[in-house]
Amino acid sequence: MKKRKTFITAVCIVLVVLMLLSIIVMAVAPLAYASSSSEIQDEIDDLNSQKYAIQGRMNDIQAQIDSLDYQKANTLEKKLILDQKNELARQEIQVIDEQIAIIDNQIATIQKDLAEARQEETLQRERWLERVRAMEESSDIGYIQVLFEATSYSDLLTRLDLVNEILVYDEELEQEYIAARERVESLEAEAEAKFAENEVRRQEQQECRDRLQADIDAACMLMATMDTNIAENEEIMAQEAETLAQTQALIVKKNKELQEAKAAEEAERQRKLAEQQAAMQQAAGAGPVQGTAATGTWMMWPTYTHVINSYYGMRTDPVSGVIYRLHAGVDINSAWGTQIWSAAAGTVILAGWNGGYGNCVMVNHGNGYTTLYGHMSSIAVSNGQSVAMGQVLGYVGSTGNSTGPHLHFEVRSSSTGGTINPLGFSYLT
Ligand SMILES: [Zn+2]
The missing domain is CATH 2.70.70.10 (Glucose Permease (Domain IIA))
Structure with missing residues (x-):
């Protein structure tokens, strides 16, 4: 129990001493700290090397930015060419679309013709059937019957004439319809072929455009990445420039301090010299240093350094x-x-x-x-x-x-x- 109390007392004393010490150090530090010109010169040398390091980094960053700018300009140039190609492909597709529209119209016209031809065919077929029906109604048994039922030779000739006429008429109708249908079908086939050909060309152009668009998208993405990189580099550059400005300001401040320290040191040196000379002159009587050379110390070291x-x-x-x-x-x-x-x-x-x-x-x-x-x-x-x-x-x-x-x-x-x-x-x- 006694040991423990002693320990606590010791800790308290140590703490109090530490507190007092820190107060003393804080109070004394500003007085004790007065940099000599060589210390300040060291600081300036340090700051200068920091400055050169920053400038070196800034040069590197600028080189990166320049390189990115150059790459971006190249990519942009390529993209502009792609844009032009894309526009040409778009125009080509437009022309093809117009052609397809024309062919569409042609096909529509042809189909209309075909429909009309079919209608005509139907109409003629009906007329023909009507005719045959009329004949059949009048005879009930068709051409041959008609001929057999002739009552006289002249009647037979008349009937023969009539049958012949019907046959020729039927034949003509049939031929006309076939011709019309074939003509329409041929036109339709031709139009379909053109249509298919244009569809292929359109497909090709569309694929070309898709490829171009992919390249353009890639170029845009690349440029966006470069923009980001450039922005990042410029941000770092701005930070470095700020650090550089701070360092330079500090160098200016330290140089001023250096001049002041040098002036103070020179004044101190002159003061000491005057003191020494006065003391020596007193020691040697009124005269200068003559006569003391052989025995006394009569010279001062001729520069700052002693190395x-x-x-x-x-x-x-x-x-x-x-x-x-x-x-x-x-x-x-x-x-x-x-x-x-x-x-x-x-x-x-x-x-x-x-x-x-x-x-x-x-x-x-x-x-x-x-x-x-x-x-x-x-x-x-x-x-x-x-x-x-x-x-x-x-x-x-x-x-x-x-x-x-x-x-x-x-x-x-x-x-x-x-x-x-x-x-x-x-x-x-
Ligand atoms: Zn020498």
């Missing part, structure tokens, strides 16, 4: 490849355009092109030492000018005998005229 690419001493020359040549200074790794500061106060005795040193500045410090700054991209001072410690002499470059941007820094002794390892000195900053 050494190549030390003082014998080495293989990186440009010529010549082995064991004295490297008369130190190569300080530094970005193009970085400020180069005078290591101490003095007088500029060289400011200009200096053979393998490229753009070069030499400062005589009046204490038996001269410093040299080589491979500058540009020079900020002129020959004969007095310079203070920390004053900008120029900017890092790769002029002269150099394979990449760096500061070649040399210290020379005026008494021997030779060089001294710059790392043999201690520096103020």
